[in-house]
Amino acid sequence: MAGDDMHLRAVSHILRLKATVSAFIGDLSIKIKLLLCFITFSTVFVSSVGIISYSKSSNTINRQSLIYSDSILKQVIDRIEKLKYEVMNISIPFVLNPSIQKNDFQTLEYIQFIQRKRAIEAEFSTIMMFKKDIGSIYMCVEPDMIFSPNNFGSRDEMNYKNYLVYRNCIGSVSVPVWTSVHENEFSSDESRNVLTFSRSLYDNDEFQPFGSLIINIPVQVLKETCKINASSTNYNIFIIDKKGNTVFNSLGKKGSENIPRGYLNHVVTVKETESTFRYKADGRNYLVEFIHSKDREWIYIAEVPIDYLMENSTQVKSYIITILLAALIVSFAAAYLISAYFTGPLRKMIKTMHLVEMGDFQVKTGIGNRSEIGLLSQSFDHMIEEIRNLIYKLGVEHEEKRKEELNTLQAQITPHFLYNSLNAIKCMARIQKVSGIEEMTTSLIELLQMSISKRTVYITISEEIALTRKYILLQNFRYGNKFSVIYEYDEDVLKSLTIKMVLQPLLENSLFHGVDASNGNAVIRIRVYRKQETVYMEVEDNGVGMTEEQIHRVLNEDNGRKRRFSGIGIKNVNERIRMHFGERYGLTFRSEPGKYTVAIITLPAVEEMEVRQNV
Structure with a gap:
């Protein structure tokens, strides 16, 4: 019993102590609480980091070794891939040059041939002047012509078709070819060991090769490219193709020597596109990393000696201990400053949040x-x-929506009344066989139907042009065919979509404000064409033109309220296009007072199926 009493008293004492401590901590200010939390956390964290860092320093060095090796290899890859990309871009203008693709060098007059040859070689010289990495450029054209600012002999003109770099690209017409480092086959070239890029020149009509463009990169350029820093002699860089053949060897003097490593077969056959492992060669342990190029044609390999990576491990451990002790001292001081700094702003933010929560x-x-x-x-x-x-x-x-709905409802009253009345006139004209009136009322009815239709938002450009023709028919009745309209459009754009009634307001603007339709000299051109992913619709007249101020007023004033036929003003057309297709599309004007005005509508090149998927 005495033992049980003592146990109960001990538990009761502990509970009272816990309650006292909790009450004490609860009464502390936020600043003191933050200070205690920061000090506790800093002490535990810094001490833990110190112990773990010291005991696991070898692992840290290994990770740094991996990072260092990876950094070296990726920098080399970035540089060489950039060099390949630049060479590829240099070749494109020549391969796709129409004057070269015509392959008419043999039919040119002597002076014309010399001028063409000098122009091509001047371009090559300019490229080599600004791109120092390129050692030489040759354009070989069958049967025996070579264009180059570099040295070459008559033997090269006779035998270039037997050169490896020429055969490689002729056998692959549409795909450029990189030939691994080899001895330069152009005997007079100053660069003797080169990495070669070649691609065939082909006739644009028959797609048959008739020559090749050859660009040589000296092996010394590759070696300089692989030098990342002053310690570049402490690592080796190898490049092999997907069959294991040597593309470049930084150890070799020529750069083309076979790589004396037993792991090459593993690198080629393994499924991973990048990996790291250890390998012993020449009495030294190496950390080896390989990465496949994006096109999977080349494999980049970096060898870094492990003893070089580990030589500073002891010094690193000492630095870690010193830094951690300093960090512990600094963290105590920072804990006090941070706790004091955070208290005021936190209180202010909490107060503001409460006010917002109340609706302020x-x-x-x-x-x-x-x-x-x-x-x-x-x-x-x-x-x-x-x-x-x-x-x-x-x-x-x-x-605004409420006002627009009211305006829409009010605007539909008159078109519906006119529509019904015109149908009656059409029937009467048909009975009395007055074909002109019947044709005119039919066009007007169809225009009114499209104008008042709520269901139709998007129509094809073909349908929009058809509506335009009906509107022009009406105006020709009015003016007695004294003005002409010329349509210019590509058939492939007629299926593209537009919102309805965008051309009619522009035609109306031309007839009533641009040209004098009664004098017989007025001409209006309607053009529709496509450039890439954009459709352009233009309405041009030879009228009085507009100043910049007038253009600004037309695009920004609600001139649709001065209704003539559709009630859709120029500003409304612009706003509707932007609302449906985005701010990058819309309506612009180009004009010269006294000469002409061109209204230009830009739309995205979309067809009905695309609109159905996105609307």
């Missing part, structure tokens, strides 16, 4: 520093402002 969106935190809390408070202020603007914008949009 006019408040701001007022914290303007660039710390994390400062940025957070600025983001919070920005969010409050966005909410306030959104509420205002929603109210404005709701009011």
Whole structure:
């Protein structure tokens, strides 16, 4: 019993002590709590890091070795792939040059041939002047012509078709070929060991090769490219192709020697596109890393001696201990400063959040520093402002939508009345066999149907042009065929979609404000064409033209309220296009007063199926 009493008293004492400590901590200020938390965390964290860092320093060195090896290899890959990319881009203008693709060198007059040859060689010289990595450029054209600013002999002109680099690219017409480092087959070339890029020249009509473009990169350029820093002699770089053949060997004097490594077969056959392993060669242990190129044609290999990577491990351990002790001291001081710094802004932010929660969106935190809390408070202020603007914008949009709906309902009354009346006139004209009136009312009815239709938003350009023709028919009746309209369009754009009634307002603007349709000299051109992914519709007249001020007024004033036929003003056309297709599309004008005006509509080149998928 005595033992049980003592046990109960001990438990009771512990519980009271726990309650006292909890009450004490709870009564502390936020600043003291943060200070205690930071000190505790810093002590535990720094001590743990020190112990783990010291005991695991070897692992740290290994990881650094991997990072170093990976960094070297990836920098080499970036440089060589960039060099390959630049050479590829240099070749494209020549291979696709129409004057070269014509392959008419043998039929040219002597002077013309010399001029063409000098022009091509001048371009090669300019490229080599600005791109120092290129050692030589040759353009070989069958049967026996060579264009190059570099040295070559008559033997080269006679025998180049037997050269390896020429045979490689002729056998692969559409794909450029990289030939691994080899002895330069052009005997007079100063660069004796080169990496060669070659691609065939082909006739554009028959797609038959008639020569090749050969670009040589000296092996010394590759060796310089592989030098990442002053310690570049402490690692080796190898490049092999997917069959294991040597492309480049940094150890060799020529750069083309076979690589004396037993792991090459493993690198070629393994499924991984990049990996790291250890290998012993020449009495030294190496950390080996390989990475496949993006096109999987080449494999880049880096060898870094492990003893070089580990030589500073002892010094690193000493640095770790010193830095951790200093960090522990600094962390105590930083804990005090940070706790004091954070208290004020936190309280201010909490107060602001409570006000926003109560519905006050006019408040701001007022914290303007660039710390994390400062940025957070600025983001919070920005969010409050966005909410306030959104509420205002929603109210404005709701009011505008309500007004627009009322205007739409009111605007449909007259077209429906006219539509019914015109049908009656059409029937009467047909009975009395007045074909002109019947044709005119039919066109007007169809235009009114499209104008008042709610269901049709998108129509094809073909349908839009058809509506345009009906509108022109009406105006020709009015003006007695004294103006002419010329249509110019590509058949392949007729299936592209547009929103309805975009050309009619532009034609109306030309007839009523641009040209004098009664004098018989007025000409209006309607062009529709496509450039890449954009469709252009143009309405050009030879009328009075417009000044920049008039163009600005037409695009920005709601001139649709001065209704003539469709009630759709120029501004409305521009806004509807942007609303349906985005801000990059719309309506622009080009004009010269007294001469002409061109209205230009830009639309995305989309067809009906694409619109159905996205609307």
